[in-house]
Amino acid sequence: MPMMYIGKHKHVVAYPVSRSLITVSAYISDVSKEGTPCGEITAFSPIVKEELLAAFTGWEPEVQVLLRSMNEPMKLPITRVVPLERYSFGRVLIAGDAAHGMPPHQGAGAGQAIEDAYILASLLCHTSSTRESIPKIAKIYNDIRRPEGNRALQASIEFGRLLDLDFPDLEGYKEGDDSMPLEILEALGRKASKDLEWVWKNSVEGDKRRALHMMD
Ligand SMILES: Cc1cc2nc3c(=O)[nH]c(=O)nc-3n(C[C@H](O)[C@H](O)[C@H](O)COP(=O)(O)OP(=O)(O)OC[C@H]3O[C@@H](n4cnc5c(N)ncnc54)[C@H](O)[C@@H]3O)c2cc1C
Structure with a gap:
């Protein structure tokens, strides 16, 4: 477990x-x-x-x-990408950690990279896709994937803070201090479970449908 x-x-x-x-x-x-x-x-x-x-x-x-x-x-140092304003530039697209390299706290980086690839592959395989449509595909890819990639990046940063008890409310507590009330710890446990839910509950299928609709 x-x-x-x-x-x-x-x-x-x-x-x-x-x-x-x-x-x-x-x-x-x-x-x-x-x-x-x-x-x-x-x-x-x-x-x-x-x-x-x-x-x-x-x-x-x-x-x-x-x-x-x-x-x-x-x-290993924990590194991350500063949230990007674009994942595509004309005919150039970036995916995976290059686009949204995130701290490993939610175990979501590889999943996000796979979702990038899935959306991009779905767009490239669309019946109307040609060499000429690459800039359009790049724009749709950016419009669909950038909000989700940047959201996952931010969620991962915040989850790391939660696991490090790094909140203004908890500033008074230092390492080794065992006076933190049980209710606070239980509330943190519940929040941690809830904040992780998106990792296995979110589906990329809705975004794929939206992306393909934008191609039509
Ligand atoms: C400690 C740790 C734990 C993690 N745990 C999880 C987890 O539990 N779940 C999860 O989903 N994610 C996890 N991740 C994140 C996950 O590993 C990354 O998000 C994922 O590997 C990103 O895939 P990528 O293909 O974008 O990049 P990478 O996996 O980094 O692949 C990029 C590849 O490009 C190659 N390359 C670089 N430069 C060049 C070049 N100039 N020419 C040719 N090749 C080049 C590199 O050698 C590398 O093979 C973790 C990461 C770390 C560090």
């Missing part, structure tokens, strides 16, 4: 990917770096396990076990 362990500017997500393997991601947010360029560090690099464990000292035993079980932990 997937688990999210949430804390102040830190959270851990774990879910099984087979009978004997669990994928574990531990997030440490430095909000002062939000919006700054990530520089050259864009790929995974090794992290010393002690450094990782030290960041989660005092967290529940389950988290300690999960982190200690990592064979070769790696670190």
Whole structure:
């Protein structure tokens, strides 16, 4: 069963990917770096396990076990695209992370990339599609996909804040503080479940129909 362990500017997500393997991601947010360029560090690099464990000292035993079980932990900066005003420029289109690279907090980036491709492929396969209609297809693709891609990007950013307890109302609480009322935590849990619903409840089919209608 997937688990999210949430804390102040830190959270851990774990879910099984087979009978004997669990994928574990531990997030440490430095909000002062939000919006700054990530520089050259864009790929995974090794992290010393002690450094990782030290960041989660005092967290529940389950988290300690999960982190200690990592064979070769790696670190990666969380990068995202600044919301774009256009996904198409004349005959040029961008899709996937190039258009709406988002933080991984809702596990939605690849799904959005596939939806881009699905809408684009549907337009290109339309009976009226020709070389000459590419600018029109590009415009329809932009009109349909940009609002949804940018919405998913924003939703993912906000979900990361929720998992990091990064709200003005919660500013008074610091890491290790166990005085947060249970009602607040329960309300956060309900909000997290609700905010994730779109990932499996939304369907791209309505957008596909709208896109094809715009081709007619
Ligand atoms: C830690 C982490 C966890 C994630 N978890 C999830 C998840 O659970 N669910 C989910 O849906 N998404 C998840 N994502 C996001 C998902 O991986 C991306 O949204 C998705 O891979 C984007 O697909 P893409 O094809 O746009 O880009 P990419 O997968 O980045 O593919 C781009 C490809 O282009 C190649 N390339 C780059 N430059 C050039 C060039 N000049 N010439 C030729 N080739 C080039 C690259 O090598 C790469 O293979 C996660 C991402 C991260 C980092």
